[in-house]
Amino acid sequence: MSPTKHLANLDRRVLLSSLAMLPLFSASLRSKSALAQTQSDPLPSWNEGATKASILDFVARVTTQGGPFFVPVEQRIATFDNDGTLWIEQPMYVQLAFALDRVKVMAAMHPEWKTKQPFAAVLDGDMKALAASGEKGLVEIIAVTHAGMTTAEFEMITSGWLATARDHRFKRPYTELVYLPMLELLAYLRANGFKTFIVSGGGIEFMRPWSERIYGVPPEQVVGSSIKNRFEMKDGSPTLFRLPEVNFIDDKTGKPVGINEHIGRRPIAAFGNSDGDLEMLQWTTLGAGGARLGLIVHHTDAEREYAYDRHSHFGRLDVALDAAAVNNWTVVNMKNDWKRIFAFDQAGPPR
């Protein structure tokens, strides 16, 4: 290598690590820079091993023209769960954190909430009382915080919240708490002709305002849970008004249904982390023939992120973990397989 080339590499390395220091520099942009850095390794945040190899092997198979597993570009559909697969879901789903914060903001206009459950529990920060209000309480909170406004208003509310809210442990915006190895994986698949979709139990309208900026996934490739909307002309302007009525729950058996409704083809690769993703992985990998990739992110790193599986309240991974062994799905051991978890992580993991 010529001295000039050495210098160029050094400069690029210095530049990239300086950029990594800037907390405002978006994680997705950093991930693209990281990709450009190592042309020979499209997944630089993944440690070498069976997990990484299974991904590279799958992509090589389906993209090898004339090979027995070749898949035409238009059929290269990959679906990603969001909570716990692309970003954090502990100590609670980010969208639930939004709803609880929103109750606090709205409380100014609802003095009666001080003594009315489940709102009083939220205002007092009494998670035990909130849990006691059960699913009924949760539905009530979602209804008042997610419905009763136009889609445009809801987008402004959620975008404003995401811009200012900070995770308590990491003291960072939630959009920085996305997994760098998964951003690399999204970009790697797209570079190989895949169309990448999000298929999440979370709210479709909650994810769309930032999915393109953070994940490179445009709104029309986001599938999620939804409430009903009503079209209305108001003073000559068309609006969609969000109603407190469930339209679709994109979880468990709902995921293949949502995939069929929105995409209309079976994916050839699916990525999840919990029992809510079991049916999506089945729909993607079983009974269709050809090369298929099913992958589960197993949260095993309490030090850098969280460690949870069979007994977790959010993101429980139990039957899907057993199914992974039977169906030959790849299981990511976060602690061992990921060099870095977040873009702001500087060091490699303990090996």
Next chain:
Amino acid sequence: MSPTKHLANLDRRVLLSSLAMLPLFSASLRSKSALAQTQSDPLPSWNEGATKASILDFVARVTTQGGPFFVPVEQRIATFDNDGTLWIEQPMYVQLAFALDRVKVMAAMHPEWKTKQPFAAVLDGDMKALAASGEKGLVEIIAVTHAGMTTAEFEMITSGWLATARDHRFKRPYTELVYLPMLELLAYLRANGFKTFIVSGGGIEFMRPWSERIYGVPPEQVVGSSIKNRFEMKDGSPTLFRLPEVNFIDDKTGKPVGINEHIGRRPIAAFGNSDGDLEMLQWTTLGAGGARLGLIVHHTDAEREYAYDRHSHFGRLDVALDAAAVNNWTVVNMKNDWKRIFAFDQAGPPR
């Protein structure tokens, strides 16, 4: 022009017109060849005039970088109704023709239908008795012909039907009864960075098997009406089973709702032909600012196709036609604006 060039043009013309004779040669492919033929005119089947100019002007505005109406590529969303906008809908919706044919096929296993309405009416070809069975009768016919099988089975049934069914007047497969000027328009918009979607009152699963081949619109860009599906594991294979229960009606106020659910952005151009498209056109063009194109195909050509509007049973165009005048939507006068309607039309229209 050099003699060689003349010869080359002649050869191409001969080739193209020979191809046009082959009924099996797909209409969409022919349309691409026609586009290649006249690089200077992206819409060769459109007569010059205000209608064509409104389309060209709109595309020029939104694609002129630095101009006041420039729209970034990712926001160039165009939505097309299907029945009556991209293919014929007379004397009845194609999907209804499918359902009636399907009843006849299934009758072999349902001897009781000979005396049971609305099925007896279908078997006797008694359209008056069928009409008398009303919406209830229609729903019953749709339920038995569209539900009770897996999504994979339904795709095989509809694909088999489309491959063999012929329109009674034109004696051609329905997939040849698509409007050549609209195929050119779809291709022209895509060539200018637009993502083209179908947003139809018709069944989403009825359109998807052929939308990519005929229109260049992939399944994931088709929005339509749907029935509910149930996910089931059967002998280790995942299936989606079609239930006789309405999931979503993608018509009238349902169109903006469907657009929001599937696309998650407002289109900047929308194309329809009936009152069922009114709200889609409102949602696309009103109250958002910037350049917007709303277009209505007005069926005015009884000789080459059909002439109908305010009093038609299928594809009624009444309030949307009045709204077009108020809202400055482009109205296509088929007879005057289209040189050719179908790819198999050889001559220009009477002027």
